[in-house]
Amino acid sequence: xxxxxxxxxxxxxxxxxxxxxxxxxxxxxxxxxxxxxxxxxxxxxxxxxxxxxxxxxxxxxxxxxxxxxxxxxxxxxxxxxxxxxxxxxxxxxxxxxxxxxxxxxxxxxxxxxxxxxxxxxxxxxxxxxxxxxxxxxxxxxxxxxxxxxxxxxxxxxxxxxxxxxxxxxxxxxxxxxxxxxxxxxxxxxxxxxxxxxxxxxxxxxxxxxxxxxxxxxxxxxxxxxxxxxxxxxxxxxxxxxxxxxxxxxxx
Amino acid sequence: xxxxxxxxxxxxxxxxxxxxxxxxxxxxxxxxxxxxxxxxxxxxxxxxxxxxxxxxxxxxxxxxxxxxxxxxxxxxxxxxxxxxxxxxxxxxxxxxxxxxxxxxxxxxxxxxxxxxxxxxxxxxxxxxxxxxxxxxxxxxxxxxxxxxxxxxxxxxxxxxxxxxxxxxxxxxxxxxxxxxxxxxxxxxxxxxxxxxxxxxxxxxxxxxxxxxxxxxxxxxxxxxxxxxxxxxxxxxxxxxxxxxxxxxxxx
Numbered sequence: 161x162x163x164x165x166x167x168x169x170x171x172x173x174x175x176x177x178x179x180x181x182x183x184x185x186x187x188x189x190x191x192x193x194x195x196x197x198x199x200x201x202x203x204x205x206x207x208x209x210x211x212x213x214x215x216x217x218x219x220x221x222x223x224x225x226x227x228x229x230x231x232x233x234x235x236x237x238x239x240x241x242x243x244x245x246x247x248x249x250x251x252x253x254x255x256x257x258x259x260x261x262x263x264x265x266x267x268x269x270x271x272x273x274x275x276x277x278x279x280x281x282x283x284x285x286x287x288x289x290x291x292x293x294x295x296x297x298x299x300x301x302x303x304x305x306x307x308x309x310x311x312x313x314x315x316x317x318x319x320x321x322x323x324x325x326x327x328x329x330x331x332x333x334x335x336x337x338x339x340x341x342x343x344x345x346x347x348x349x350x351x352x353x354x355x356x357x358x359x360x361x362x363x364x365x366x367x368x369x370x371x372x373x374x375x376x377x378x379x380x381x382x383x384x385x386x387x388x389x390x391x392x393x394x395x396x397x398x399x400x401x402x403x404x405x406x407x408x409x410x411x
Numbered sequence: 412x413x414x415x416x417x418x419x420x421x422x423x424x425x426x427x428x429x430x431x432x433x434x435x436x437x438x439x440x441x442x443x444x445x446x447x448x449x450x451x452x453x454x455x456x457x458x459x460x461x462x463x464x465x466x467x468x469x470x471x472x473x474x475x476x477x478x479x480x481x482x483x484x485x486x487x488x489x490x491x492x493x494x495x496x497x498x499x500x501x502x503x504x505x506x507x508x509x510x511x512x513x514x515x516x517x518x519x520x521x522x523x524x525x526x527x528x529x530x531x532x533x534x535x536x537x538x539x540x541x542x543x544x545x546x547x548x549x550x551x552x553x554x555x556x557x558x559x560x561x562x563x564x565x566x567x568x569x570x571x572x573x574x575x576x577x578x579x580x581x582x583x584x585x586x587x588x589x590x591x592x593x594x595x596x597x598x599x600x601x602x603x604x605x606x607x608x609x610x611x612x613x614x615x616x617x618x619x620x621x622x623x624x625x626x627x628x629x630x631x632x633x634x635x636x637x638x639x640x641x642x643x644x645x646x647x648x649x650x651x652x653x654x655x656x657x658x659x660x661x662x
Contacts, residue, residue, distance in 0.1 A: 218623035372469035
């Protein structure tokens with residue numbers, strides 16, 4: 161069934177912080193202002209899961225009611241599902257028709273720069289792009305579950321409107337990062353900043369005498385003076401919008 | 412400590428099929444012909460794990476001796492580690508110096524076309540590229556653990572030699588796919604074919620009466636007639652070499 165002029169758009173929403181993350185419910189609420197929304201989220205947190213997907217193990221789906229449901233929205237969780245699993249299983253088993261958009265987030269934490277590679281939030285948006293559906297991942301630069309999403313609500317609405325009018329090209333999705341603790345100064349289209357995590361590991365000894373390691377990464381911006389990168393504009397209080405390609409061939 | 416002229420190169424080797432996969436040991440053996448090799452592999456299979464990484468859980472390392480060790484090579488496993496975890500923990504805790512190359516594979520199964528997005532093998536190679544180390548992922552188009560790697564050994568040696576002489580640019584790694592069951596007709600540099608997995612899911616009922624789903628994907632080649640793609644040349648018996656960028660910004 162195709163979308164027709166007198167229907168509201170259908171938007172699939174997922175994230176990587178799980179059904180319990182406040183950022184997911186902000187994204188659902190803002191999207192439900194103009195669209196029919198189906199929310200299919202991981203049951204458990206899936207941060208750092210990139211585009212990983214499950215093809216050897218069973219996936220179980222539950223319809224659930226979150227703490228503050230938005231009227232008319234249906235919510236599902238996928239047991240042990242990654243963000244990519246949520247998109248795939250929604251498209252192929254849950255949705256009444258092909259959605260007009262796939263949105264992911266709002267993530268609790270940055271997915272700017274090289275983080276796009278590791279991000280489960282962006283894994284879901286890329287999966288939408290692979291399917292040829294206009295898609296975007298939204299992330300706030302604040303890890304706390306108590307992060308304040310309200311300061312950027314108005315600009316996120318603007319970006320959604322712009323994405324509806326001018327959706328990304330086939331095979332491309334948007335990586336939208338939002339500065340924390342400020343009313344954003346504006347929106348900048350830019351490219352991903354070059355950088356990496358210099359990953360020291362901390363070494364520990366467990367109660368049984370066995371050593372283990374935990375990642376203690378620190379982000380290294382390899383081009384702090386480049387004025388066309390997401391990190392540059394985020395540091396100056398702007399929302400960054402980077403078009404991200406699911407074709408990784410170097411040109 | 413930097414590499415000097417009278418030293419053999421140092422190569423870090425990992426994979427996503429785990430320390431027990433025959434393809435890993437083929438890659439170690441061929442590389443050890445010209446380099447010092449340290450092998451740091453996942454303890455358990457990590458197919459489809461993309462660039463996912465572990466940052467909330469402990470990682471445990473064991474030095475191990477595989478069934479047919481190559482003399483002079485040290486082998487380690489990382490408990491619950493993804494391919495990216497193996498590269499990171501090797502670089503930051505295990506290796507005596509920065510390696511000259513990061514190789515991943517030889518994967519049991521194709522990573523051509525859109526598979527690069529989901530591939531743990533390529534996640535490891537991309538991590539090398541993020542670190543600025545010349546890197547490559549190798550994959551044979553055969554899923555069986557009994558796959559025959561011998562038909563392509565000579566050309567894999569050639570590709571390694573070429574990669575030493577002309578390493579990929581910073582931020583770029585190579586995605587090398589090898590046809591199965593034939594002596595490859597040659598090597599072609601190409602781009603990733605556009606396509607996707609049309610993911611039907613099979614529905615089952617478990618012994619407790621609960622439904623679950625399992626992925627039953629079928630690859631759809633969206634440009635079967637394009638003569639510059641990896642899928643095109645693989646289907647004609649050639650090894651494909653695609654340069655893959657860790658910067659996913661769409662241009």
